Amino acid sequence: MMDIGFIVISAVLLYVAIYLYYQNKHLIKGIIKNKEIENMKEAFLATLVHDLKTPTNAQLNTLNLLRNETFGKLNSQQQEMITLTQESCKYMSNLIGTIMDTYNHDSGEIHLDKTEFNIANLINNLCEETKVLTQNKKLEIVFKNQLSNENIYADKLQIERVIMNLLSNAITYSFSNSIIEINSISLGNSIDISITNISKQIPEQELKTIFDKYKKTKFAKFNRTSTGLGLYLSKRVIELHNGRIYAKSFPDGKCIFGFNIPINSTDEFDLSESNIITT
Numbered sequence: 143m144m145d146i147g148f149i150v151i152s153a154v155l156l157y158v159a160i161y162l163y164y165q166n167k168h169l170i171k172g173i174i175k176n177k178e179i180e181n182m183k184e185a186f187l188a189t190l191v192h193d194l195k196t197p198t199n200a201q202l203n204t205l206n207l208l209r210n211e212t213f214g215k216l217n218s219q220q221q222e223m224i225t226l227t228q229e230s231c232k233y234m235s236n237l238i239g240t241i242m243d244t245y246n247h248d249s250g251e252i253h254l255d256k257t258e259f260n261i262a263n264l265i266n267n268l269c270e271e272t273k274v275l276t277q278n279k280k281l282e283i284v285f286k287n288q289l290s291n292e293n294i295y296a297d298k299l300q301i302e303r304v305i306m307n308l309l310s311n312a313i314t315y316s317f318s319n320s321i322i323e324i325n326s327i328s329l330g331n332s333i334d335i336s337i338t339n340i341s342k343q344i345p346e347q348e349l350k351t352i353f354d355k356y357k358k359t360k361f362a363k364f365n366r367t368s369t370g371l372g373l374y375l376s377k378r379v380i381e382l383h384n385g386r387i388y389a390k391s392f393p394d395g396k397c398i399f400g401f402n403i404p405i406n407s408t409d410e411f412d413l414s415e416s417n418i419i420t421t
Contacts, residue, residue, distance in 0.1 A: 195238050201231050229274045236306060243303070243375055254297040254382055261301070261333070262292040265324060268305055272313060279318040283309075290328040295406045300379045304387075305335065307372040308399045312339040317395070329402065332385075336400030344391035352389050353377040376401075 205228040207213065209221070216224070269283050276283060294301075312322045316339040323338045344352070355374045373389075380387040385403030 194234070195242075198231060198234050198238060202228065202235060205231060226274055229271070232271075233275070233310075236303070236310075239303065241371060243300075254300065256295055256297050258293055258295050259298045260292045261294050261335070262287050262289060262326065264298065264302055265305060265326065265335070268302065268309060269324070272306075272309055275310070275313050276322075279313070279316065281313060281316055281318070281320060281322055283322045283324065285324045286326070288325070288327045289333060291405060293405075294333065294403070296383055296403060297379075301383075301403075304376040304379050304401065305337075307376050308337045311372065311399065312337050312341075312397075315339065315341040315397075317341055325400075331406070332402050332404045334400060334402045336398050338396060338398045340395045341397055343393055343395060344389070344397060346391075349389050349391060353387065373399075 205224055208216070209224050209228065265285055265287075269285055272283065309322070309324070316322060320340040325334075325336045325338070327334050353373045353376070355371065377387045380401045380403060383403045385401055387401040388399070390398045
């Protein structure tokens with residue numbers, strides 16, 4: 143009887159071992175395949191950046207010369223057309239910069255260049271720069287500044303890129319004839335910057351992974367200019383500043399994307415309840 147029992151147990155264990163082997167083999171194949179796909183994406187984007195960077199910079203330099211009337215006077219219509227073209231080129235340049243910074247972040251080659259600067263002035267400048275992007279949809283950008291101290295110590299260029307990413311997304315997905323609201327408030331030794339717009343509600347399940355690499359919502363999939371890297375890079379930058387980034391979406395269409403960072407980014411960010419924005 144013991145021999146039969148031993149044989150049965152051995153057979154069961156052998157079956158389990160074979161089953162686990164094939165399951166793990168399938169899992170490993172899936173991981174390798176996903177890694178290969180990710181490597182192909184990165185190779186494609188690296189080639190794209192290389193091919194687009196030089197001509198885009200050349201276009202921006204030429205447009206600057208034209209806008210400054212280096213080759214002769216321009217009438218108001220010509221100035222307006224050059225400004226619109228220049229903003230489009232800047233948008234392309236920002237996309238290229240996002241891809242390059244993502245690669246550098248993932249390779250561990252990014253270093254923050256921290257200086258003291260006025261973040262309210264930075265936001266005001268970005269509002270002016272993006273006005274041209276709001277015209278087709280007749281959007282209005284409103285900046286509500288409630289900071290008790292507007293000066294922070296951080297990487298100005300990287301923080302500017304984060305705010306531009308969040309603001310560009312808000313412009314892209316906002317309903318026409320709506321308001322985009324930027325709020326800045328003080329939270330003790332930290333600040334909170336949030337951008338609120340009205341658009342389609344983002345499902346809760348998508349919000350959980352919205353800052354993942356190459357992740358797009360079902361609405362972003364129809365946006366050909368989306369790389370799926372902007373929010374991922376924004377999260378990495380905020381984390382390097384000892385901060386926290388967040389996204390919220392409500393049934394009434396209100397979407398909020400924002401971040402908290404210390405006024406001095408060498409400090410640790412306090413994640414106490416008083417610093418969690420829930421509105």
